Amino acid sequence: MNSARTTHRFTARTTRRSAAGAAPRGPRGRLHRLLLAAAAALALALAAGAPAAAYAPVGIVHTEKVEAGPYTVTVGFSEWPLRALQSLDFTFAPEGGIAHKSGTLTIDGPGLDDEDRTSSLARHPRKLDVWGLDVQALPEAGKWDFTFALDGHAGPARGTLRDVAVLDQPGPPLAVSWTLCAIPPVGMLAYLAAGWRRNNPAAKLSTLV
Amino acid sequence: MTTALPDGIADRAPQPSPAVSAAQNRRTAPLAAHLVLAGTLTSLLGISWDIQWHTDVGPDTFFTLSHLMLYSGSAVAGVTSLAMVLLATAAQRAGHPVGDIAGGTPVRVFGGTFRAPLGHLIAGTGAALFLLFGLLDLWWHSLYxxxxxxxxxxxxGLFVSISITMAGSIIVFAAARDTGWGRVGLILSIPVLITFSPITANAFSALPLPVEPDVIGTVFFATLLLVMGTLIVGRSRTALAIAAALGAVQAFLWWFSPWAARVYADSVGLPLRDNLGDDAPEMPAEIPMFALLGAGVIAALLVLGRRRGWSARIVPQLMGAAGGTVTALSMPVQLALLEGSGPSAADLLTMAVVGLAAGALAGYLAARFAVLLREPSTAPATKD
Structure with missing residues (x-):
């Protein structure tokens, strides 16, 4: 939020400075007009970029309820249906709020590293009144479970949201994306191989040792 | 018939253009080399800060300061390299070609339209690719x-592009290895690429390998670059100097990354994540803390090989295998130190095998790369 305000302030200042002086004539005048045009272009670019500079609020489009003993947790999803590799925000809102409660979340699903399965429930960095996960991606399509182990005024309890469907990743197949991104290193290796073949470095190793 | 020229014109030599004068200026090459290095260092600081920001704070936009630092590093390196290519081209056309010291062997580009010092060609290509992959990344974000x-x-793709620019920086300084600034620059530019290599090696994280690919990448590239830098300069103590510089980079990033993340979070009014604990900073913790040991072994084997007259076809692989094994064995020890546990025997055995194999291959390649970078007439893939 503050970042967006900073950008707007800078944009306004740039524009005011651009409008402040009338363009003088002659070569220096042309230079001045060029600078004014560049400043205006910069101001426009910054104004267009301003939305990208703001931290987006967490938009929940779907919720599910989980009963963990005496606690009811509302699980919020920023996208629905879920897709593999997509950037997701999750919110976990226990009834009565998160004060005086703690616990862990265990995620089970295909392709997840062991060390990433269990974590302490922490406040969502962009929605501090609930627990959550920000910009998380689930690596593979399939069925996923979310298990909550909670502790609070009514003692410890567990509950699981089972079989949340995660669909295939959006966009082209990953193999296509990886092939595209492999072009530069393959090109560099080909360039290196050509230089290697031309110069036969193995024949000159004795100059090194 | 005689024609008379106005007084003074006949004996006045043609003035070189500003571009040719700049290309011939002996300060231009070191200035450009250091600007490229400053660009790669800026990218390194930016990526380490950004990774720590994601870990410690979280909320992200295109315009975070760490992102801007990352982008500006490539921009500085790319614009500098482009300028050097244009200067070298202008000098060549004026009949005053620049030497290798201006950034490496000059190579013909686009059928001779440009004459590019190899190091600046590579560094600039990396920066240009960074722009292209930036666009691809924007499209990716629109989908995901x-x-x-x-x-x-x-x-x-972005990380490979930055790595290519970092490799270009090494080539630029390797070409000036006969000067003091060239050797110092080489010793500083190599740790930058070593530090960055595990991030790129993460491309293979989906493969079912017995050891994490970023750890293999660290061992392989640290060994390759240590051996290569030592052989380019030709002095055994260069290995120790590179390892010391790597330690300095690690120490600085260890302090800078969490500090910058916290100060920036404060300045934009964001809290740190709950339950952060006292984990080591993400990226600096992946840099080998005991690289000096590996470098010591590499230096000792070079001295020994020279004294005993061992074959140059064997010594680089020995240096790589021994140095790689020491570095690889140090990684689980480092992890144990940071996490307060003890390395298991199985981990150490696996890492010894990885270090031996990756190190021997790294030594083999390092010697050949060193030859290519030492030879003034090497590496151009395009005919002169």
């Missing part, structure tokens, strides 16, 4: 959302 996966294909 913002930055949830560090090792996505466009991110790996």
């Amino acid at each position: 959302g913002f930055d949830a996966v560090l090792d996505s294909p466009p991110h790996i």
Whole structure:
């Protein structure tokens, strides 16, 4: 939020400075007009970029309820249906709020590293009144479970949201994306191989040792 | 018939253009080399800060300061290299070609339209690719959302692009190895690429390998670059100097990354994540803390090989295998130190095998790369 305000302030200042002086004539005048045009272009670019500079609020489009003993947790999803590799925000809102409660979340699903399965429930960095996960991606399509182990005024309890469907990743197949991104290193290796073949470095190793 | 020229014109030599004068100026080459290095260092600081920001704070936009630092590093290196290519081209056309010291062997580009010092050609190509992959990354974000996966294909493309610029920086300084600034620059530019290599090696994180690919990448590239730098300069103590510089980079990033993340979070009014604990900073913790030991072994084997007259076909692989094994064995020890546990015997055995194999291959390649970078007439893939 503050970042967006900073950008707007800078944009306004740039524009005011651009409008402040009338363009003088002659070569220096042309230079001045060029600078004014560049400043205006910069101001426009910054104004267009301003939305990208703001931290987006967490938009929940779907919720599910989980009963963990005496606690009811509302699980919020920023996208629905879920897709593999997509950037997701999750919110976990226990009834009565998160004060005086703690616990862990265990995620089970295909392709997840062991060390990433269990974590302490922490406040969502962009929605501090609930627990959550920000910009998380689930690596593979399939069925996923979310298990909550909670502790609070009514003692410890567990509950699981089972079989949340995660669909295939959006966009082209990953193999296509990886092939595209492999072009530069393959090109560099080909360039290196050509230089290697031309110069036969193995024949000159004795100059090194 | 005689023609008379106005007084003074006949005996006045043609003035070289400003571009040719700049290309011939002996300060231009070191200035450009250091600007490229400053660009790669800026990228390194930016990526370490950004990774720590994701860990410690979280919320992300295109315009975070760490992102801007990352982009500006490539921009500085790219614009500098482009300027050097244009200067070298102008000098060549004026009949005053620049020497290798201006950034490496000059090579013909686009059928001779440009004459590019090899190091600046590579560094500039990396910066240009960074721009292209930046566009691809924007498209990726439109499909997948913002930055949830560090090792996505466009991110790996961006990291490879930065690595190419870093490799270009090494080539630029290697070409000036006969000067003091060239050797110092080489010793500083190599740790930058060593530090960056595990991020790029994450491209293979989906493969079922017995050891994490970023650890293999660290061992392989640290060994390759240590041996290569030592052989380019030709002095055994260079290995120790590179390892010391790597330690300095690690110490600085260890302090800078969490500090910058916290100060920036304060300045924009964001809290740190709950339950952060006292984990080591993400990226600096992956840099080998005991690289000096590996470098010591590499230096000792070079001295021994020279004294005993061992074959140059064997010594680089020995240096790599021994140095790689020491570095590889140090990685589980480092992890144990940071996490307060003890390395298991199985881990150490696995890492010894990885270090031996990756190190021997690294030594083999390092010697050949060193030859290519030492030879003034090497490496151009285009005919002169």
